[in-house]
Amino acid sequence: MTTNWQFAWRNIWRNKRRTILTMCAIGFGASLIVFSVGLQLGQYDLMISGSTRIYQGLVQVQKKGYLDEARMRNSIADAQTLANNIRKTTAINDVAVRANGFALVSSRERTYGVAVIGVETRHEGNVSIIPGLVKEGRYLANDNASEVVIGRSLAKNLKITLGDELTILGSGRDGSIAATIFPVVGIFDSGSRELDRGLVQIPLNSFQQVFSMGNHAHAVVIYHQNAELVDTLKTQLQPLLKAADPDLLALGWDQIQPGIKESIELDYSSGWFMYIVLVAIITFSIMNTFLMSVLERTREFGIMLALGFKPINIGKLVMMEALILTLFALIAGTLIGLAVNYYFLINGLTFEGMEEIAAQYNMPATITPQISIESTLLGPAVILIFTLLAALYPAMKIRKLEPVEAMRHI
């Protein structure tokens, strides 16, 4: 066996230039794919963490049907007890209750329709970065306070500043009129246009009073920084939800914001179309090399056959040559790709115009590639399969060789 490997190794280097060119082609493909898959996955991580961390959370408990039609009546009874149970009985600590409403908010001069959210002031900061992004004034003091925080764009549109009064006018859970006047104690700047323009937060108890909610709320928001834990979290919640109300659902970020998930999938599949095409082109490029290295040795193979070698052994030899060559090139290429990824992991990658596009998805303007087993090995594995397939054809040709004829071949 060792002799065979040695044999294959020497055969590869019989034509150095050709071997090196072939290795370059494979290595180039590998490093490119390792780099761009890493970049792509890194970008998806950013999109997911951006969308979950700012406001939406990783998992939300809601009443069945609330996701499709956010109706005020479709609420969770005694939501705070449920949230407390979750905090106490599971390892999940970043939990906060929200009640969602819609209302007209007016300053002295202006009126806009916005989402009004009732939050648990002590816990909201664990599931959302908005409390930490209050740039002027402060966040809501306690759950009973009569005060409001609003986004910077909304403040600008309403032409109000800290301390000014904001009139909130909407309809309550029972259809009655919900109206109140709260002073603005804080102005936040989240960077997300949608939130900064269309969201105000008030304390949960005040919300429940103004909107006649009793002890009801609309969502229990749960955050965890590792997005892959979505399903684990959901399973952990299941028994608690069942005990509280069989109509409660635990929804993952991908259900709450299916747009993000699908745009990731769309991008991923168009990415793979490009990779497969690229790998196919490389395969055709090197197929000739494999083919030539077999055809030019027809005479040699003829002699080997005459000496008693079985065609299958020679075929194996050819495959071994291809395998060695590909593996070496893949290792080199993967290492280069990894090195580039590592460089950008440390330094971050940004390019012109990215900031605007990134803002559209609530993303920071620098991407860091993801370095994981998937991002590193998936591309090279595909290349390995394709190149071995390319080597199979010339290897099969050997079976058809007739020793006498082959030896006469020039």
Add this chain to the structure above:
Amino acid sequence: MNSFLLIFSLAWRNLWRNKRRTLVILLAIVLGVWAMIVTAAFMRGMIFQMLEDTVDNLAGHVQIHHSQYLDDPVINNSFDPDSHTISRITHDPRVLMWSDRIRLPAVVLSERETTGITMLGVNPARESKISFIGKSVVEGRFLNSSSDTGIVIGQALADKLETRLGKRIVLMSQDINNEIADRGFRIVGIYDAPLDPTEKAFVFVGKETAAKMVGLKGAISEIVLRLHDTDMVTPLVTEMDQLDHTIDVMSWLEVEPYLELMIQMMDTSMFIWYLIVFLAMAFGIINTLLMAVFERTREFGLFQALGQKPRFILFQVWLEAILMIIVGLLAGNFLSWISVMATGDGIDVSVFARGMEMINMSNIIPFVITFNDLMIANITVAVLGMLTGLYPAWRASRLVPADAITRI
């Protein structure tokens, strides 16, 4: 001329001496060219569709607002449609059609639900020609006149509000005196737009009715124009924006700066993709040609011994490379053309519907091949391919005759 013909036929025949080898590398080139053109066509189609949707989606080619309106879209920032400037713009021969609107943020209340929307007070005759609404009313009818007292809302909004055709809903908005104005409307029509967010965001009412509700006397919020030709947009905007500084004239691209950025980024990333694809082919082209050269070492030696100049050999091998690339380009272009034809209207990406919605796009992406994209792809391959072919050709011409002949 004769010697060129000789070289040409030599090169052509040499190319086909080893059919399988040439076909394999041709496959690589064809696949590469196909991939370049088809991805460019897909990207271009995506952008084309985005622009179409944007224009159709109420934006038009050119928009006119009060200079403060975009920052602060309230009723006070409206303008007089009968001013000299405006009539000069709307009467410009480049303008195909236009529509004037009162466009205000408002709140809509049904018996069950309340939500925020944008109210569009329109002249139905003009509006239905310029935007999607003209062909999108699926239930009931569109507005009859500017003083029609009905309202037309989107399907998705109707579902959200739990209301339907014939029911009454109430609109609330700020009036000219900063007071809250409200008015009830009967739903006379329901429209179905390509994108759900559009359906949820816009309701159509008569322009006069809207004006009466909020107390506007003759003033409007915006005019959108559609021109005969998109190439006229930039010159027209540059010219008209000078006229009156209380009026803001802008093109569709300024309305969606994100789109323009995407177009720029796409051009760069397409070119990088071309280079990558080409590099992948280049290794194969060099290797194959080098092989073809080395197995003919004796032959080239003989040529030279017979008095052929090295230049002649260089040119001959180079021509082989060029012919190969030309054949590959022709076949690749043809294949792209066939695959674009085969997909007809475009490819359906509705599996990713909500992802597409996020970037404001509908679900069918047409393939759009532009002359520019075709040229860039073909020229990249042709120029770089010719450069690549030079190396093996140069190697062939550098053989020393005596050595070459004696080599087996």
